[in-house]
Amino acid sequence: MTTTVLSTRALNRATLARQLLVERAGLTALDAVHHLAGLQAQAPFPPYYALWSRLVDFDPAELAGALLERRVVRLALMRDTVHLVTAADAGYLRPLLQPLMDRGLRAADLTGLDLPAVAATARELLAARPHSAKELGAALAARWPEHAPAALVRAARGVLPLVQLPPRAVWGRSGQTVYQTARDWLGQDDHPAPDLAELVRRYLAAYGPATVADLRTWCGLTRLGQVADGMELLELTDEQGRRLLDLPEAPRPEPDLPVPVRFLPEFDNVLLSYADRTRIMSDPMRARFAAVPNGVFPATFLVDGFLRGAWRITRQGKAAAPAATLTITPWASVSTKDSRALVAEGERLLEFAAPQATTRRVVMAETG
Structure with a gap:
């Protein structure tokens, strides 16, 4: 039997198509968050930029409104990191990922801590009212003084689905981390029988084609190969001979697609959800991407579908006359044509990020 071999560029184009990065999609913010199986969101505002790059005429007020209206929420999910997901997916994904949370709790310094008791106490506290992280830690430490408040909050977040409430992560506003259980905030129970096969399908729809190792890297769960083996999936191969799984009907554009x-x-x-990231970054780019302090991965840009550098926005001036500068720093040489495209897209990004700025400037830094 002949097996189709996908080149790195073919994998890249398939990934970009699934990730809505070939052309902006005419989806609602809610539909895009669902399609992408959530957006990584341990910082408050990256999801807004993620959707701006993926959707036609994205309005940040749409996502902010969904947060305030409890149609999307932020809580610890894949890789035990905070993600923004739909309310329905919060109830579906968290039960599936509880083994990952349990594994993290076993690795933490929680010796002698009665986790069921922590869950019961935290649930009671949060049912009475939402608590900030500091308040929750202090309340739990009153019962377990031998443990640090931060460790107790970590334990509570691991045993319970704790959502971070707005106004944190509402565009244009600020707010501290305030917790409530997903059940109390959303008024819904967890999905009674979440399906691991559906998790595999959701991943492949947004990230495929992919290996089982890629899937495991994305979600943090193990033994997913057994689940995939019981599904009717298309089998492909990458240039290194690794088995790739995919949905038969999913898009796989030509590798030379502009x-x-x-x-x-x-x-x-899209940069963090694969065991092998060469579909979107070369090994030198991966080394540069990973060489960041405190695990804070930078904002980045793609040229021809591949990682080529970083960007950041700085703001200066008084509130009455603010100025904003977007600095684009290539990590490798970029052609004149691509530089012009980056500046033009950067100007649009600044209009989105700093609409009130009286002065906006895009700076193309030297290759760093």
Whole structure:
């Protein structure tokens, strides 16, 4: 039997198509969050930039409104990191990922801590009212003084689905981390029988084609190969001979498909959700991407579909006359044509990020 071999560029184009990065999609913010199986969101505002790069005429007020209306929420999920997901997916994904949370709790310094008792106490506290992280830690430490408040909050977040409430992560506003259980905030129970096969399908729809190791890297769960083996999936091969799984009907564009430059936010899932990231970054780019302090991955940009550098926005001046500068720093040489495309896209990004700025400037830094 002949097996189709996908080149790195073919994998790249398939990934960009699934990630809505070939052309901006005419989806609602809610539908895009669902399609992408959530957006990594341990910082408050990267999801807004992620959707700006993926959707036609994205309005940040749409996502902010969904947060305030409890149609999307932020809580610890894949890789035990905070993700923004739909309310329905919060109830579906968290039960599936509880083994990952349990594994993290076993690795933490929680010796002698009665986790069921922590869960019961935290649930009672949060049912009475939402608590900030500091308040929750202090309340739990009153019962377990031998443990640090931060460790107790970590334990509570591991045993319970704790959502971070707005106004944190509402565009244009600020707010501290305030917790409530997903059940109390959303008024819904967890999905009674979440399906691991559906998790595999959701991943492949947004990230495929992919190996089982890629799937495991994305979600943090193990033994997913057994699940995939029981599904009717297309089997492909990459250039290294690794088995790739995919949905038969999913898009796999031609490898020479032209793609635009794209700006990605910090922690974008498309860069973090594979065991082998060569489909979107070379080994030198991966080394540069990973060489960041405190695990804070930078905002990045793609040229011809591949990682080529970082960007950041700085703001200066008084509130009455603010100025904003977007600095684009290539990590490798960029052609004159691509530089012009980056500046033009960067100007649009600045209009989105700093609409009130009286002065906006895009700076193309030297290759660093």
